[in-house]
Amino acid sequence: MTNLDITRRTFVVTTAAAGGGMMLGFYMGGRSAHAANNINPSPWERVSDKEGQEVNAWLVIDPDGTTTIRVGQSEMGQGVFTAMPMLVAEELHVDWKMVKAEYADSNRHVRNNNLYQRMSTGGSGAVRNSRVYLQQAGASARERLKEAAAQAWSVPRDQVTAKDSVLTSGTRRGTYAEFATKAASIQLAAEPAIKQSGQFTLLGTRVARLDTPLKVNGAAIYGIDVRLPGMVYAAVKSVPVRGGSLKSFNFDAIKGRPGIVGAYALKPVAEQPFASRVPAGVVVVADTYYRALTALNLMPVEWDMGPDANISTTEYYKQLAEAVKVPGAVARNDGDAIAVMKTAAKTVEGTYRTGYQAHTCMEPLNCTVSITADRVDVWGSFQNPPGSLAVVAEHLGVQPVNVYTHTTFLGDGFGQRSRNHEVRQAAEVARLVGNRPVKMIWTREEDIRQHTGRPASYSWNKAGLDAAGNIIAIHSRVSGHSAAAQNNPTSVANGLDNGMSNGIRDHRYKVANSLAESYIRNTNQHTQAYRAPGYEHNLFHFEQFMDEVALLAGKNPLDMRIALTADLPDWQTVLKTLKEKSGYRTDLPKGEGMGVAICESFGTIVAAAAKVTVSRRGQLTVDKINVVLDCGNLVTPAIAEHQGQSATVYALTDMLYRDLTIEKGAIVEGNFDTYPLMKISQMPVVETHFALAGGDKWGGMGEPVTPPIAPATGNAIFAATGIRVRTQPILGTSLAWT
Secondary structure (H helix, E strand, C coil): CCCCCCCHHHHHHHHHHHHHCCCCCCCCCCCCCCEEECCECCCCCCCCCCCCEEEECCEEECCCCCEEEEECCCCCCCCHHHHHHHHHHHHHCCCHHHEEEEECCHHHHHHCCCCCCCCCCCCCCHHHHHHHHHHHHHHHHHHHHHHHHHHHHCCCHHHCEEECCEEEECCEEEEHHHHHHHHHCCCCCCCCCCCCCCCCCCCCCCCCCCCHHHHHHCCCCEHHHCCCCCCEEEEEEECCECCCEEEEECHHHCCCCCCEEEEEEECCCCCCCHHHCCCCEEEEEECCHHHHHHHHHHCCEEEECHHHCCCCHHHHHHHHHHHCCCCCEEEEEECCHHHHHCCCCEEEEEEEEECEECCCCCCCCEEEEEECCCCEEEEECCCCHHHHHHHHHHHHCCCHHHEEEEECECCCCCCHHHCCHHHHHHHHHHHHHCCCCEEEECCHHHHHHCCEEECCEEEEEEEEECCCCCEEEEEEEEEECCHHHHHCHHHCHHHCCHHHHCCCCCCCCCCCCEEEEEEECCCCCEECCCCCCCHHHHHHHHHHHHHHHHHHHCCCHHHHHHHHCCCCHHHHHHHHHHHHHHCCCCCCCCCEEEEEEEEEECCEEEEEEEEEEECCCCCEEEEEEEEEEECCCCCCHHHHHHHHHHHHHHHHHHHHHCCECEECCEECCCCCCCCCCCCHHHCCEEEEEECCCCCCCCCCCCCCCHHHHHHHHHHHHHHHHCCCCCECCHHHCCCCCC
């Protein structure tokens, strides 16, 4: 499907393009480029028959002036296929209407010592971790284009102007395409300085997303859409209880059904990395997915449920509640909270619990693998293409340079697509089948029950106040599941996993005596990065507890937060902007309420105000969410607003409707009938406001809005009803009031 061989004819045609120049270091053949743009639904194929000139590893200029900018991050709806090109284009001074985007090649990345620097998408790090070198790539290409023109026109480079893909000097004029070939061979004596905050002309403006047309007309290709000649389909079913094994399956019962290729056992290998290990299971392969899945569901299978068949969330939550009754691993210790607490005029305690959650990406996990004699090709929705490449190479025992990943668009990620367990499983299935491409697809039930999502968490919090109502001590204890301890036990020193207490141990309130402790209590479930790991559930605990403190102190919850962050100018700006934009009030009539919460994560400060209405019978309506954020600088304001809306949906869905429960070692919920999503009719109005500090501050956007949404809503519910929501989901809590 993708042939990297260069024939003599291709070499001549390529070097003749763009005025006779040759591409440096990378063949961009029509069947081998990983491209996506506003007319091409396949992110791994270029549409144009014209071969462009690579000026540097990040950009190609076609003879018609089209500039294709390579994106090292994965597009899963968060807008990197627009934001990343904008960072390059800002410095390149290219006509934005002539810009397209394509995925950077992970095979080239591996072969050339991590050429594209960062190709793992997560941690809200696309802009903040890639910005400098992407700006530098654009600036370098601009100056090399200018130098090429300067040499042709016999003028100094500083007398050449670059604007909108055109170079000028006096009456002389030429397009970027005319000088691209010469520019590719120019070496600058020194790299140019890049623009800083306040100097941008493209960044911070509202531009149309490059991937929108494809997604509107349905042409965009996701992993689940991949079709290859001769491809077969695999349906898998893993042991219901993690840690169990496959005892037997009766292939004879289904082998006569139409289209059946075979059925195979999947066996875990202890030496495989825990995070991507193939679970015990069985797979049926057929000429269509419907036939494979139908046969799998009809085939008799017998499991050995293993040693964890008696685990239940009911008992687990009891263990978490017991754990916090004794001292734990210390995550923060300012002053002497325990001693000072004994001198407090008043104290307040609060406990909270959140459960396991599955990501439930709209595109179920899938992967397509083709193994041939000299190479392996892998198609899929990868959050970490080089990581996927490495997993396939390791599992199949081939050299990484012989593995080619073809990243499609992603139907959500949220961290689930970063662990590559489905990639390893697909590689194993393709190895078993042996002679043709195989597409493996998880059912929604498999996706939920084999989740690697949010860990469960329980917290106990205590605060002490002096006679004037000032906080003199805070003591928090958090118990729950540690992905770090499960994936790599040696990484957790002295039983301390700081990620478990994100949002609690690192609160920014000015309290002289703060103690935070944590306790690792794992089950057989696999957990991993979730949207805003740690913060997303711990803020539900801690920011509601801060409202309990405000109530005891007799203070306005928002004003108390402003007072406690008086030495943090950025926080002050965000909180005061929230007060202004939301019209926060504490005097609404019974049944109506407003609540606030704030968090700093991934370099971004986000405060939220929720407005809710609760009927006397307990019917809850979340009316409005106001979000104020400071990420320092913005690349794409419209996409940032979309992230605010997306995070609101995500956080409210978890808080209001969803909980994974374990009975007899297995996840009970299996699809959206028992594990629902928030419906469009339940969506509140969301307003996103920016209070940007500017300067050198560049925070993330994909995750930071999520953490304050749930606690702000919980605080609003209390303001409306006097009922404190202490567990997720809240549907198990009666909100009826009198």
